[in-house]
Amino acid sequence: MSMIAAFYGGKSILITGATGFLGKVLMEKLFRTSPDLKVIYILVRPKEGQTLQQRVIQILDSKLFEKVKEVCPNVHEKIRPISADLNQNDFAISKEDLQELLSHTNIVFHCAATVRFDDHLRHAVQLNVTATQQLLLMASQMPKLEAFIHISTAFSNCNLKHIDEVVYPCPVEPKKIIDSMEWLDDAIIDEITPKLIGDRPNTYTYTKALGEVVVQQEGGNLNIAIVRPSIMGATWQEPFPGWVDNLNGPSGLIIAAGKGFLRSIRATPMAVADLIPADTVVNLTLAVGWYTAVHRPKSTLVYHCTSGNLNPCNWGKMGLQVLATFEKIPFERAFRRPNADFTTNNITTHYWNAVSHRAPAIIYDFYLRLTGRKPRMTKLMNRLLRTLSMLEYFINRSWEWSTYNTEMLMSELSPEDQRVFNFDIRQLNWLEYIENYVLGVKKYLLKEDMAGIPEAKQHLKRLRNIHYLFNTALFLIAWRLLIARSQVARNVWFFIVSFCYKFLSYFRASSTLKV
Ligand SMILES: CCCCCCCCCCCCCCCCCCCCCCCCCCCCCC(=O)SCCNC(=O)CCNC(=O)[C@H](O)C(C)(C)COP(=O)(O)OP(=O)(O)OC[C@H]1O[C@@H](n2cnc3c(N)ncnc32)[C@H](O)[C@@H]1OP(=O)(O)O
């Protein structure tokens, strides 16, 4: 019997960010392994014209929850969506809802965040820092609370090369930052943002670091732990391999490469690609929840959920396997044949961006205009290049994360828990994982049918022929222009033609003699 699964039985659990990638996988696992849990409260904001209930139904109707519906048929009764906006004071939760939350919650998993790299500092601070502070305040009024688990990121201290499982201080106290956001106007915030984030690449990593300091400083007597995943990818095993439902991290780039938009990417092939499957993050998080509640460590423990030091894979190997998988499982209606490559310096990156990204987009838009359609490729390409520029920081460096706490926790689990809540990344086979990842992107993100693979392969063959034809035509035109202008080119051309003619004549003559 799993001790962790038993622990969550009968519990009332509060999850923020439950509608996000990690939140959904977390809920799924909780319901599947502890169907007797009492209730999961989720803080949800109404969105895109959908009510809270509709958002929950949409989640439960997804393939991710198919197994859950078998083991926990009344799952919809056990999810209690609470209208809340983490951008608002007190989250705009009604008094009744707040009362219910305060009096019943046993465990809090705080997953909500803005994960955008380009978010305005004010918004990123509000969600990743102030909201965390408010949630802690709320948690301190929960008499039945056993553990508060804060999800951070392994990159919150990406300005360091070696990162330990500790909370690092920030030069400016989070409280000061929170206060200043209240009275500074946007223009001034824009001006001071680069100074504040310092040697971090974006507001996301900076505010996640501030969030951790808030957790440590304002956790009071709560049983708190921080989980720091690296780059979260599709599921490895549970509830099935390859599940993914957003474009963050590598997923968007896999689509861009598979559809033939992405031709080159500035990356260091030997840099460690610290990916971690979403289900591994969930298993560790649930184990941390159990350990924190049952063992009540004296200080706030930080757990790294990373792969690099235990089972490293580099971007070169990953990129090659992604491309190899496209051969077997191509995406439908590709723009060009998938054929991306890594560049390693500014000059080649600019060159390939111009030749392989911008030029084809301009040509295609010209063709769309000619055929009376709206041009769109240049806009899409600009977006892709912007995304690439934001991800570049993470694919050209390697970090070392120590994992003492994570390994300690693993050793604390019973063999059954090590199986049911497996977060031992050493068991992961990267090539198999990446193949399933690409397949998952095709099925769950692009919603493409496997039956369309033969047609997709045909389409790629057509694209290859067009590519050869285009290149041959281009070569002939260039050559023709050269001949018209240069005597040397003309001499070379006559030499080649006369050589071919002589060779053919000789070949003809020798075959006539044989007859
Ligand atoms: C040895 C020899 C080797 C040779 C080998 C050769 C191999 C060749 C290489 C082949 C390549 C193969 C494929 C690639 C395989 C791996 C490549 C590596 C990439 C890995 C990158 C990972 C880096 C992640 C680092 C994470 C560090 C921190 C981790 C975390 O803690 S947080 C989670 C991460 N957060 C994010 O990822 C958020 C990033 N996104 C943003 O910040 C924003 O979305 C944005 C990128 C700034 C874009 O903002 P916009 O306002 O412009 O757009 P918006 O968000 O509104 O969306 C607009 C449309 O674009 C779509 N979209 C959004 N995000 C992405 C995305 N990441 N990629 C693509 N498209 C995206 C979005 O859906 C919108 O679409 P629409 O609705 O249709 O308009």
Ligand SMILES: NC(=O)C1=CN([C@@H]2O[C@H](COP(=O)(O)OP(=O)(O)OC[C@H]3O[C@@H](n4cnc5c(N)ncnc54)[C@H](OP(=O)(O)O)[C@@H]3O)[C@@H](O)[C@H]2O)C=CC1
């Ligand atoms: N993805 C990754 O690679 C990594 C993620 N992490 C961390 O994991 C956690 C989860 O990330 P992930 O699931 O990928 O992120 P998502 O962007 O998929 O999910 C974010 C969640 O936060 C919610 N949220 C955002 N703003 C608000 C708001 N104002 N009020 C209420 N809820 C809000 C979103 O709700 P809504 O659906 O309404 O938008 C969504 O449920 C984050 O803390 C992130 O920092 C750490 C490392 C890597």
